[in-house]
Amino acid sequence: MTIPMGALWLRLRQWWGLHAGARFFVTLAAISLVPVVALGTVMATQYRTELRDRGVAQGRLQAALISRLITDTQLESVTLKDGVTVRERSRLDRLADTQVDSGVISRFRLRGPDLRIVYSSDGSGLRYGPAVGDSTDLDGQSAADVLTALKGEPTASIVKTGSGDQNTEVIEAFAPLYNVLTHDLMGVLQVELPYAPIAAQMNAGLHQLYLALGTGLLMLYLVLAALVWWFTRELARTAARFEHQALHDALTDLPNKALFADRISQTATLVERGGGIHLGPGRRGGGAAVVLFNLDGFRDTNEAIGPLNGDAVLTTVAERLRDTVRAVDTVAGLGGDLYGLILAGVEKPDQIEAAAARINRAVEEDIVLDDVDVPIRVTGSMGVVFMPRNGTNAEVLLDRADVALHVAKTSHSKLVCYDDEQNNYDPDRLAMIGQLRAGIDNDELRLHYQPKIDQPGGRVTCVEALVRWQHPDRGLLSPDQFVPLAEQTGLIDDLTRWVLTTALRQLTVWRRVRDDLTVAVNISERSLNHLDLPQMVFDALNETGAAASSLVLEITEGALTSDPDRAGLVMQHLSGAGVQLSLDDFGEGFTSLSTLAELPLNELKVDRIFVQDMLNGPNDAAIVRSVVELGHNLNMTVVAEGVESAEILAALNELGVNAAQGYFFTPPLPSTEIMDWISANTPATMNGDEPPPQ
Template sequence: MPSSWRLFLTYAGASLVPVALLGLMLSVALGGEARSRGLGEGRDQATLIARTTIEPQLDGRPLTRAMPGAELQALHRLTDRAVSAGSIVRMRLRDTNGRVVFSDDGSGFNDGSRFNDEDEALDAAHGKVVAHLTHLNADRNDTGPAGQRVVEVYVPLSTDGPVLGVLEIYLPYAPIAAEISAGLRTLYLVLGIGLAALWAILALISASTMRRMVHLAQHDALTGLPNRTLFQRRAAAAIEAAERDGGTAAVVLADVDRFKEVNDTLGHHNGDALLGELASRLATAVRPGDTVARLGGDEFGLVLPGIGSDEIRTLLDRLRAVLEAEATVGTLPLSPEASFGYALAPADGTDVDTLLRRADMAMYLAKGTRTGTARYDRTRDHYDAAQLALVAELRRAIETGELVLFYQPKAELRTGRVCAVEALLRWQHPVRGTVPPDAFLPVAEKTGLIDALTRWVLATALAQVVAWGPAFEGLSMSVNVSARNLARPDFADTVLAALSAAGVPASRLVVEITETALMTDPEVAADVLARLSTAGVRISVDDFGQGQTSLGYLSTLPLHELKIDKSFVGDLPDNLGHAAIVRSVVDLGHNLGLQVVAEGVETHQTVALLTATGCDVAQGYLLARPMPADDLVPWLADHRAGALTVEH
């Protein structure tokens, strides 16, 4: 049984309890009201007898005076007929002192009864009609066994004057009860039907409410699509079915590229409208049985059960085309773009969390390579338990001084003069020893810790420039930044704030970025670089030749330097192809007005070849290995004038 129905039945059962209690309370109240009505009818009957039969016989004479024999006989005849007819059970007359002066059955004369403070007859002697339910012979002054149930009534007797005496009369309750019971049965029937209808209405309302609550708990309020909770449940079912049947299932993440710009430019209302439109497109374009969910923000998730690896690319390309069709937001036509990443079960994982994480990695790969769609690639997966533990320790290391910067000089090839240094991060782990950057930086970038690392590197490198003082005057400091840093619109503010805090001129800082970082979010990157360049910060493209940067795009950026990747430089004397690439990059850089730097220079022969091509700056082990800050000052004193020599 689904949990929603169990919840409904529980609620329906729980609501039955107060309804039943309400019915019990109303039944008790109706029973009490019926008894009150019975007493009222008995009181009315007794009062009628007193006024129409007894008082006329008294003719204004108090009962303390003896009744004439003729009146007593008349009363006996009257009461005998009434008793025989069953309209009364017993009748007595008492004087105002409580003494019985008449009794139809002869009882009560010799009991010596008088009024006491609790006697109902006392109240009647003072002008009050008193009635209550009892049994015959139940009074303490009565003799004989208790009899039938009766209404015992005490009525004051008077003829528009003082009380003459008290009528004590016992009326049969059975006829009254029968009449009342007939009415009560009708009332109980109506009450039962009403309460049953009330419970049914409450049950229907609760069922509707439960259905809506379950829907809201499992669906996104903006788009109406399944949310993360329902997505994970359906993904788990699809994975289980794939394993059971020997098939496959896909978990897909789709992200709207540059959606933040829509929100920032057109407002969140229009951003929500665009998300609603894209959600509707996805939901109508998938296959029957597929699930489209909104996982948060501009991220959608898809569960594609029973899909093969040979057909998923076709489906995702079609879905991407559907998403990227022009949409009108407000009055503005937009052409949204999306990136899809997917992982297949069971090949890429057999649980939802693993497949989601790997689909997320694939999506960022699709964004970075601008391919639009990518599958999880195990060779690019930098996550494992040990590395995640390293990240947790790295967070602590930033605060405890375990991180250090080493510095590697750069020298002009033409003069041999040292012109700059590059700050390189090292982690001196108290247990693991020196941890290389490649072991923790990729995971740090994925977890967002890269932002804190970059701020630390900037602050430390600029503080070191100040600490070195005149010995470094005129030298530039290069700092590497990641794709994630460059994708943050406020990154330029972070860099300029660090320069201001250190008191270092912007012209002495070189920000090194990779081609991949440039292509992760080109528009944001271009804006960040433009702000930095305007402020005087120099921009260098690191590892040039390894990425896929469009030359047309490259020419539009405010760049100052190209760094040829060391993979082309290391074997330069022996690899004619790499030599041709190096010459082409040098010519390209110079044609764009950029300085060209060669990384990985380790031999004098390489220096000679680079010099011949016109390369401007060299960096590598031939010049110097990265070194601590304290070692750089004496090294610089020995090598400042001419650090590179060329063998002829």
């Protein structure tokens, strides 16, 4: 409950006027505070002085260690009188990078016997200056310290650097540099260490000191404050109880519709500001999904088991939803059997698929009630909207989520996403679900193939199978027009099975002439997270007689993040049987390097977004270079997709990609044309290849 500042000030004045004991206590505490603060000031000053002395001693030790490290491993000269060699400078630069980047030191310099600066880690001050007595780059204290160092004793002091707002304190230390063989004095090492960490330690100690002093003051007024504290606490508890009741569902104790709408508005504000939503240490998400989850047929269940048991079911579902989502997410009870969820960082349909699968698994577990003889099992439907894609207004988002939920109910789908671009909520689009099922049965699907061109030789050893739908009324449809519908309704398994079998059957014909040819098939996130996917693949291999090593399964990076344990288990099973695995669209997801190293991957495909812009964007070029190096270090073949020009191909060859793919070579072609293209574009050194039969 938020209290306006004016009302808060009024309450404080009323409290002050009614409590004379409180006024006496505050006066006594103020008088007692004077000697305590004086004592604390003396102690704090002594503590600060001790820490500064400790910092100076640490600087002397650090300078001595670095000087020994430099003379033992970095320098070859007998003296620094004539400066350092190129080789010595390179070594010193590497040492500087290590020391400065670690934050141990700010910079260091080497001075010759006459105090001229012959090396500086930041490149500053390099000049042939005057002798020690006339040196202008050293103040009085520094000059005294460097003279002490010339006598063989490391020394240090705290000095200020910079000017104005940039003025900072550092520990400046000097140490002699001795030749390791002759033990003659070569010069002087000047090191600057940041004083801020020591100051922070000092401040922490002061905070502890102030805490101890504050504890003493607390003991003075503890008795007098006890009654006021009890009364204030009771008022706060009563206000919090009323506020909680006003904003939470009475049955499930979840946030109610009013609080849910407020949470949506708060999330939308974070999204609109562009800073993203905090998802955990070092992780932020740009958007969120708003989900309406409604139990299927709960009215009949409630009538069968009675209202009290029905309430127990609703409470159990609420607990399961709360346990399934993350701490950054929100679960709300919107009345009856309707629940609301805000899933932070979930911005795309493929991401909500994974979250919905986890929610459904949790909710659909049997519920055992004492008063009911048989376990109760409930299912639910979901309507989803994404912010900011579908809006940022709470009322609009809830209305659109309700539309998506209605479509899910009427189409008997577990999940429907409200998508303005794809109109997945449109009944006409949903009518395509039944048409797609018939299309699979009526052989309306087609496969086009796009080659992967080995680099730099130019030989084709793999073709990627891409599905098309020859719709009887709409013509040839691309995958993005029907594959998302298949993923939402469970038809994706039938579609994947058809693509696998058709592609492998065609491959067995082609391999009569090109026995090194392989075929790649894309696997959706939903299919990858099914434990029966390996058996589906093995059945297709057995049916067509194709070898497991001739099949490459391309998996998107996003499919690995939804359920990495399940996906890893499926991939291990497939790889163990000899199937090759490729990570597609790498670079646009958030796969960790540790996860990538543990997966049985054979191929890494650089996402087309970075490839197409690598000549114009230095960041994209750097990403492509890093992915190529990463893939090679992990013993993977690296394929660049989306190649659209000879200039891009030349740049990719310089980076060392193993293969390339894109419209620069050819768009996807039907099976009747792809092998003719391969034969016509075979390198001259391989003209003995004949086109395989179609």
